[in-house]
Amino acid sequence: MGLPVDILSREESYSVICEWFKAGIRKPKIIVTAYSEFFVNARRDKDFAKIMKKADLVTPDGKSVLAAVKYGERTQKLKNSKTQNSSGFFNIFRFLGEGLKVGGEILSDKVGESVTGVWLFDKITQNATRNNWRIFVLGGWEDVSGEVTRMLLKRFPNMKIAYDAGESLVGSDPATDRRVVEKINKFKPDFLFVQYRPVVQEKWIASHIGNLKVGVAMGIGGTLDEYSGKLSPAPSWMERRGLKWLWRLVIQPRRWKRMIDAVIVFPLLVFKQSLKQEV
8 A cells, every 4th residue: 555564573573673773873763563553544644654654664563464465465466367357346356355365364373473562662671681772661641651661670670761651642732742852862762662642652753753862763552551461461362363453342442443444444445455556
């Protein structure tokens, strides 16, 4: 759909980040952990689409994103095949068939390895002390950023870490925003993790990145809530089979509108796009 995603394993993604530091980071890097809703939002919001396109690393945060890439590759092969001149009506049925096959592969855990914000946060913080990385945690509201910071310091007493709850309503308090930026720059973190809600956090990072003294900035969605135990993580078998959305819907019914984008709108957009692709 004209938007990037880096199809790398979890360890490969982490290796890319480590290479940035080995090479020396001259200007801040931005990581976007993109799940299906991001691609739907980017279709509606051109500014957000630009942010995704300019990001230094866009990881597939969810099986549906990996499935969409696999589906796109297969439908393109069908277009390149000898039956290329088949009618559009026939193509619809062929492409629907491929979609059902890929759907089965999601449930069978055969579409690849998602690289989630939760996993990256955990992996980076686990290795922060060893690599002498400085960590700054922003947002999450109430005291979740402070709670997670204290949890990390309990696990890793020598970790260099700071935090701030940030703005309660992003964009409504310029004074707090300026104070936060000054606090971040004074600390000079290697990693800035921002939990200001999906899309909002990426826009905040993009709008401030030119003034931030950081190595890597990344939006982390509900990672702090999950890490602190405020939000129960999906069972591993559900996450491996692309059913994390269902778990979230069960424990957070208020997310039903977001689930429509993730489970219905996104697949429809991918299918519609497959019919438009040129050979």
